[in-house]
Amino acid sequence: MKKEHRKKTHSAFGRHKLLLCMVVAATALELSVSVWAIHMVRKQTAQNASVMVQNRMEQVENNFFILNQHLKQTLVTQGQGTALSQAQSEDSLTRIQARQTLIDSLIYISGNSGNDYSLFYYFPKSREFLTAVHSRYIAYPQREGLQDAVIQLLDSGYHPSSVSDQWTLLPVGDTYYAIRLYQYQDVWNGSCIPAEALIKPLVGIYPKSVSFPVLFTENGKLAAGAGNLSREGLSPDKALAGRGPFWHKGQRWLVVDSSVSDTGFQLKLFIKDYGQFEKAVLFQTGVLVIIVILLSAVILAMSYTQKKILRPLRLFTERLKSYDPDKPVLIEMSSELEELSAASRQFNNLTKEINRLRIRAYEQELERQKIQMDYMQMQIKPHFFLNSLNLIHSMASHGNCQDVARLSEITASYLRYIFQSDVSCVELGQELNHLRDYLSIMEIRYPDHFQYEIFAEEEALLQAVPPLLLQTFVENSVKHGITADTKMELSISALIECTETSGQREMLTIFITDNGPGYPQTCLDVWAQGKDLARSGGSHIGIANASKRLKLFYHENAVMKLYNSPLGGAVTELHLPCKEEQNEFTAG
Structure with missing residues (x-):
């Protein structure tokens, strides 16, 4: 007789140990790569934004320096000549000619700086402004208020030597203006530009929904970009204190700031939804971690199911095969699981319930038949048919054969349907x-x-x-x-x-x-x-x-x-x- 050989069996948990170790190792490697990638992307993003802001501030600083040199040179040149004194002459023709010379000099300067800056002269004795170039960013109704603010600044003791070459952020109502003034003899010349115009080139660096610039004075007061902060729900104090990455309303932000000492104010660039790459990497890593956890749970559940459920259930099935529904035999089964321990009791209760339902269904069927019989008996009313027959007899007595035939046919159809x-x-x-x-x-x-x-x-x-x-x-x-x-x-x-x-x-x-x-x-x-x-x-x-x-x-x-x-x-x-x-x- 040929000897039978049984195959060697392995547990499900043992077969999946190697797979679990490989997935755990891959997850650890993925976490390491993700942390490194997040660090590098964060660093690169911050550097790029910082370079953009620094370039803009250097451009502003360079424009200020060139404009300052031209203003000082023009003021001294005109002062050494006769144009400044003649511009205040009582002779109208002389005054007009001299002021035209001053205007021409400022127009020459504006050829290098464009029409972003407003260039002017101010004569304290007559409190007159001689504006050669109007900034395209300053509307006509704002000019009068700006001139009054300049006069108040000069009356308060402002002197250019006290602030070196820095520009002053002058508030006029709700608007700040960057202004620089120089004096020679008793005449002032100067330049100004709205603070909002200084940050305008930075608005297009990133999409408007992603980033926006904000300008603060040297003392920390908000000078430009208030609308952007209000739209995003950021307070000026929080914006001023912001450094690097931070969280706001469930979103990650990056702040890149640049304090330029030569200009006297500081510029900040806020980048919204910063860290999208981080979110993608973290999401991918989180999915992998969840897969590892689920796989581990499945392997453990398979081992637990094999030992605690399948083996007792197999024993219960074998005993169930010998069960006779006509004999009230109890099938007892012991297990550490309450559900399986109670399976035999539930099965016996189910058998009793089936018998009870059989009796109930039989009683319901009897009730249904009784109701049908009651309904049929209620429908068959002798007086109705007697009246119909009497009506047929009466019609026949009067010779109404057609009515007799019609009524007889209707009555027969009525009875046929009832029965x-x-x-x-x-x-x-x-x-x-x-x-x-x-x-x-x-x-x-x-x-x-x-x-x-x-x-x-x-x-x-x-x-x-x-x-x-x-x-x-x-x-x-x-x-x-x-x-x-x-x-x-x-x-x-x-x-x-x-x-x-x-x-x-x-x-x-x-x-x-x-x-x-x-x-x-x-x-x-x-x-x-x-x-x-x-x-x-x-x-x-x-x-x-x-x-x-x-x-x-x-x-x-x-x-x-x-x-x-x-x-x-x-x-x-x-x-x-x-x-x-x-x-x-x-x-x-």
Whole structure:
């Protein structure tokens, strides 16, 4: 006999140890590379931004230096000549010619500095300004206020030698102006530019939504860029104190500042959403760490499942194979898991519950059949058929053969529909045809006191309903609505609609209305409380049976409303689930 060889088995946890070690090593390497990459990108970004700011400040400083030299040279040159003194001469012609010479000299200077700066002379004796070049950044309405501010500055004892070659940031209302003044003899010349114009070239370095510059005075007051700070919700104090990277409203920012001593103010560049590369790297690393954690959890769960669940469950399955449902045998199983330890008890309880449900289903079926029988017995009323036969006999006695034939055919069709007891549901179209037979008999019996109409959508005619469901409500309307002095009017309508109460499902809606006395208020009060009408004394049997049949056929998914119309008469409103949703109800 050939000897069988068993394959060597390995545990799932042992097979995945190597994989787990490799993933952990790769994660550690990824973390190291990510930290290095973040450091290098942060350093490079800060250096690039710092170089941009420094270049701009050096450009501003160079422009200031050149402009300062030209202003001083022009002032001394004109002073050594006669232009400064003649510009204040009482002779109009001499004064105009001299001032034109001064204007020409400033225009020459503006050829090198462009029209960004406003260049002017000021004569303290006459308190007159002689402006040669107007800055394109200073609007006409702002010039008068700027001139008043310059006069106040000079009256306060300002002297250029006290601040070396630095420019002064002069506040005029809510606007700051960078201004530089020189004096020779009793005449001043100077230059000014709005602080906002100084930072304007830095606005285009990065997209506006990413970065913006801000300018502060030497004393730390905000001179330009207030709108940018307000838009981002940054206070001037926080902006002034900002250094390097910082967090604001859940976003990472980078501040690059440059303090230039020769100009007398400091410029800061704020870069928003700084660290996007860091976020991407950290996100990638975080995903890898999560994968490692999940993989470790899966391996540990596999080992735990094998030892604590699968082995006890296999034993339980083997014992379950020998279980006989007809014998109340307990299947006992012990395990460290409470769920598996209780499995045998749950199984035995389930067996008992199945037996109980069998008995309950049998009782429900008996109840269903009893209700069907009660409904059928209630429908077969001897006096109705006796009256129909008497009417046929009377018509035959008077020789109305056509009416006899028509009434006999309608009555036969009516009885044929009633006795189809093996049908659990019919199409609404069949049910309405049956009601037409009944109502046609009523029309023949009460030709001058009865009128009806039936309307139904084509889609509604194909919906399935329990047989003889509508008969109760129609007979109830006829019974209480026909009188000797009024004409009975009955209306039946059926349509498909979606309502909020049905969760936007399609429902078959049926209305049965009449112009009779309506439902008694006592019955409506009982129905409004959610109770069924009592079946006592032969009254309310039809409505009570209809309510029972709806619950058995549709469970809790059908709605029956009884109420009286404001115009008079009873209204019966039924909302039944449509055909595609009925399988789940009829199967129960």
